Amino acid sequence: QITDKKYLVGFSQCTSFDSWRKTMQSEMQRELSFHGDMQLVIKDAQGDNDAQNKHINELVEMGVDLLIISPNEAEPVTRSVDQAYRSGIPVILIDRKTNSNFYTAYVGANNYKIGKIAATYIASLLDGQGKVLEIKGLKGSTPFIERHNGFRDQIKAFPQIEVTEIEGEWGGEETARKRFVELMQGGNSFDLAFAHNDIMAYAAYESYRELSPGGSLEIIGVDALSGPGGGIDYVTSGILKASLLYPTGGDVAIQIASDILHGRPYNKDNELVTTVIDSSNVHVMRMQTNKILAHESDINRLAERIDQQRVVYKNQQYILYVIAVL
Numbered sequence: 197q198i199t200d201k202k203y204l205v206g207f208s209q210c211t212s213f214d215s216w217r218k219t220m221q222s223e224m225q226r227e228l229s230f231h232g233d234m235q236l237v238i239k240d241a242q243g244d245n246d247a248q249n250k251h252i253n254e255l256v257e258m259g260v261d262l263l264i265i266s267p268n269e270a271e272p273v274t275r276s277v278d279q280a281y282r283s284g285i286p287v288i289l290i291d292r293k294t295n296s297n298f299y300t301a302y303v304g305a306n307n308y309k310i311g312k313i314a315a316t317y318i319a320s321l322l323d324g325q326g327k328v329l330e331i332k333g334l335k336g337s338t339p340f341i342e343r344h345n346g347f348r349d350q351i352k353a354f355p356q357i358e359v360t361e362i363e364g365e366w367g368g369e370e371t372a373r374k375r376f377v378e379l380m381q382g383g384n385s386f387d388l389a390f391a392h393n394d395i396m397a398y399a400a401y402e403s404y405r406e407l408s409p410g411g412s413l414e415i416i417g418v419d420a421l422s423g424p425g426g427g428i429d430y431v432t433s434g435i436l437k438a439s440l441l442y443p444t445g446g447d448v449a450i451q452i453a454s455d456i457l458h459g460r461p462y463n464k465d466n467e468l469v470t471t472v473i474d475s476s477n478v479h480v481m482r483m484q485t486n487k488i489l490a491h492e493s494d495i496n497r498l499a500e501r502i503d504q505q506r507v508v509y510k511n512q513q514y515i516l517y518v519i520a521v522l
């Protein structure tokens with residue numbers, strides 16, 4: 197439902213079935229409660245490039261003032277993003293990129309760096325030698341390309357580390373788990389698995405536990421989401437050896453959207469922080485993220501109350517108007 201807010205912002209999300217994307221969207225909604233003049237319309241492409249192209253065109257036709265886009269795969273979605281940008285609509289890319297430079301701002305952690313940090317951490321865990329399984333994200337998406345390149349560029353320095361790759365496509369059951377099981381049933385064994393996200397890392401953990409009870413495979417993921425069933429939980433309980441923090445940037449995207457729409461200065465590239473979370477720092481991280489989660493739910497409750505008050509106020513105004521007319 198479109199309201200009378202001054203700015204209409206369209207968000208083309210590549211998929212939203214997982215908690216990381218749901219967190220991104222709730223961060224956006226929360227930040228929006230501080231920006232009373234913006235309304236957000238979200239379209240979820242459910243991992244389908246064609247659907248995403250269609251959504252981007254539809255949002256342009258709706259006359260959005262700004263577009264936020266997380267492109268499913270770079271190449272197939274680049275054209276419609278470029279077209280939207282060229283038509284004069286500011287475009288903020290979030291988490292995933294396209295193949296071109298036609299965007300107004302980008303928000304996300306540096307995925308190449310994440311790959312490199314993971315390699316350095318793994319090389320030190322393994323003392324420079326061992327068998328590593330890389331469980332990769334979706335081929336055409338830029339976080340996969342960058343995490344993979346960063347990882348490969350850095351692990352090269354350790355010739356005694358042998359890397360095998362499988363395609364996990366960012367997913368659990370159907371992809372990462374299935375291919376991991378096939379590989380293990382083929383008689384392969386590894387010292388460590390580096391999955392490009394915690395969903396695939398968890399899928400590897402579960403299937404490994406079933407296939408090799410008592411085995412010693414160490415597993416590392418990316419995302420380190422807070423809250424139940426997130427990477428921070430997995431590291432706390434020892435399911436994962438480590439997870440690299442990959443903030444969603446939902447709140448930052450809305451702040452930048454507001455800056456752009458109001459003509460305030462903004463940066464084109466907005467790099468979010470990353471860090472390794474393992475047993476050495478997970479407790480501090482957990483304390484902090486729990487505090488943030490509590491603050492967030494307070495903010496959400498306040499925003500709801502303000503909305504209710506707005507409705508009451510509008511009704512009162514209407515009653516006053518009716519009385520005046522009578």
Ligand code: FRU
Binds near residue numbers: 211216395418
């Ligand atoms: C969620 C996700 C994250 C990953 C990111 C990469 O949909 O797969 O787990 O870090 O997307 O774009």
